[in-house]
Amino acid sequence: MDRFIIRGGIPLCGTIRVSGAKNAALPCLAASLLSDEPVILGNLPSVRDIRTTCKLLENLGVNFDVPITAGPDPTESEITDSELETPESARAFGEHGRMAVQAANLTNCEAPWELVRTMRASTLILGPLVARCGEARVSMPGGCAIGARPIDLHLKGMEKLGAEITTEHGMVVARARRLRGERIVFDRITVTGTEDLMMAAVLAEGETVLENAAREPEVEDLAALLVSMGAQIEGAGTSVIRIQGKPRLGGAMHNIIPDRIEAGTFVAAAGITRGDVTIETCRADHLQAVIDKFRETGLLIETPTESSIRVLGDRGISLQASDMRTEEYPGFPTDMQAQYMVLVTQAEGTSLITETIFENRFMHGPELVRMGANIRFDGNRAIVRGATPLSGAGVTASDLRASASLVLAGLVASGETIIERVYHIDRGYERIEEKLKAVGARIQRVPA
Ligand code: EPU
Numbered sequence: 001m002d003r004f005i006i007r008g009g010i011p012l013c014g015t016i017r018v019s020g021a022k023n024a025a026l027p028c029l030a031a032s033l034l035s036d037e038p039v040i041l042g043n044l045p046s047v048r049d050i051r052t053t054c055k056l057l058e059n060l061g062v063n064f065d066v067p068i069t070a071g072p073d074p075t076e077s078e079i080t081d082s083e084l085e086t087p088e089s090a091r092a093f094g095e096h097g098r099m100a101v102q103a104a105n106l107t108n109c110e111a112p113w114e115l116v117r118t119m120r121a122s123t124l125i126l127g128p129l130v131a132r133c134g135e136a137r138v139s140m141p142g143g144c145a146i147g148a149r150p151i152d153l154h155l156k157g158m159e160k161l162g163a164e165i166t167t168e169h170g171m172v173v174a175r176a177r178r179l180r181g182e183r184i185v186f187d188r189i190t191v192t193g194t195e196d197l198m199m200a201a202v203l204a205e206g207e208t209v210l211e212n213a214a215r216e217p218e219v220e221d222l223a224a225l226l227v228s229m230g231a232q233i234e235g236a237g238t239s240v241i242r243i244q245g246k247p248r249l250g251g252a253m254h255n256i257i258p259d260r261i262e263a264g265t266f267v268a269a270a271g272i273t274r275g276d277v278t279i280e281t282c283r284a285d286h287l288q289a290v291i292d293k294f295r296e297t298g299l300l301i302e303t304p305t306e307s308s309i310r311v312l313g314d315r316g317i318s319l320q321a322s323d324m325r326t327e328e329y330p331g332f333p334t335d336m337q338a339q340y341m342v343l344v345t346q347a348e349g350t351s352l353i354t355e356t357i358f359e360n361r362f363m364h365g366p367e368l369v370r371m372g373a374n375i376r377f378d379g380n381r382a383i384v385r386g387a388t389p390l391s392g393a394g395v396t397a398s399d400l401r402a403s404a405s406l407v408l409a410g411l412v413a414s415g416e417t418i419i420e421r422v423y424h425i426d427r428g429y430e431r432i433e434e435k436l437k438a439v440g441a442r443i444q445r446v447p448a
Pocket residue numbers: 023026121147148149150151152153154155188189190191192193218333334335357358359400401428
């Protein structure tokens with residue numbers, strides 16, 4: 001398993017470009033199951049979760065050998081790569097992260113345990129497969145490092161749309177001859193749950209209304225793709241989404257939105273090293289809560305254009321503590337909580353961090369303490385006292401965003417930090433070490 005070796009203490013300077021959003025790309029790839037015509041996606045990030053999704057879709061019979069005749073304009077567990085990278089999925093990545101996929105002849109309707117266990121988002125095929133083929137068999141995901149993460153709300157919603165759901169041998173089986181539109185009120189806000197049911201509803205008979213729906217930009221991006229495939233959807237990006245079902249959808253071309261969490265991670269990297277970094281090809285409006293919170297700590301952040309953010313970490317006042325609470329969009333994202341925690345270890349005073357989305361998302365905390373941070377944990381709250389100098393140590397990545405926080409800690413720590421199990425970070429960050437190296441970081445990947 002690869003590891004990173006980081007020598008900290010260098011202020012980052014220069015420009016970093018953000019890749020496409022993993023969490024938008026995953027549902028958009030799943031949406032290709034809804035049509036027998038080609039779907040051409042652009043700005044797909046070359047990260048492990050995308051390769052896993054390709055493998056999953058290949059298993060279902062999706063063709064990746066579709067010529068990219070045209071495309072959207074370029075915009076700005078422990079498993080090894082060789083197990084996942086089939087020749088087909090490797091070949092499918094084109095220029096500008098383009099990929100053409102076609103689900104003309106689906107031969108299988110099952111997401112097996114080997115894939116679901118490495119990527120919970122495999123459950124995103126449930127809605128589209130039932131809608132298109134009348135049946136889906138998805139291995140029940142277990143808990144993961146950050147929480148139990150049940151899928152009961154996906155299943156309840158599918159049942160409301162008329163699917164018959166059974167579970168046998170750890171497998172959820174959903175069947176319906178044709179789904180029927182319904183009013184569904186989510187008990188709590190779920191991102192992939194909203195996406196799954198939106199994909200089910202676009203081919204259902206009649207109108208579906210999703211209430212208390214997730215408002216994340218990734219939901220809106222999926223809706224944009226579905227609309228260009230011919231779906232009728234109103235209100236994506238708000239908490240009430242109205243969908244008029246259609247008998248069939250066509251092909252489409254679509255560019256994935258920039259990854260707001262990758263962009264936010266680079267904002268934190270620039271701030272924590274007191275550097276001067278411009279983050280390009282991002283969407284500043286998708287990061288408003290993050291920018292506002294970082295500004296509260298004293299960081300000087302500018303948004304020169306709609307698609308760029310400049311962090312003047314070398315100019316602001318010394319960092320000051322600030323409390324933070326994770327919330328659903330448009331609040332501060334849970335996927336930036338670990339990175340924020342590292343930042344406030346370098347801020348004067350006490351910051352109270354409250355995690356409200358997942359019940360076990362402080363796995364990075366004890367690793368940061370080993371590096372010299374002063375953090376106390378109390379249920380879903382972490383009390384960070386700063387500023388404490390961090391010193392390099394051997395640490396272990398436990399999940400995707402936790403790994404990103406350890407990289408940030410390594411960038412500011414004195415001496416050498418060795419991060420084990422960086423396959424977690426490869427799930428969602430495209431060549432993070434190369435991007436950081438280009439702005440001056442001393443970070444090296446040491447292959448297993
Ligand atoms: N929940 C339920 N029942 C459900 C679904 C969710 O109780 O049926 C609970 C979850 O256990 C959690 C809360 O509701 O406590 C919110 O979970 P949500 O369903 O919104 O999370 P998700 O859709 O599984 C997506 C992202 C995560 C991100 C969360 C929250 C994707 C592929 N994943 O997960 O991203 O943290 O939303 O914003 O979109 C990451 O990229 O590192 C990552 C974990």
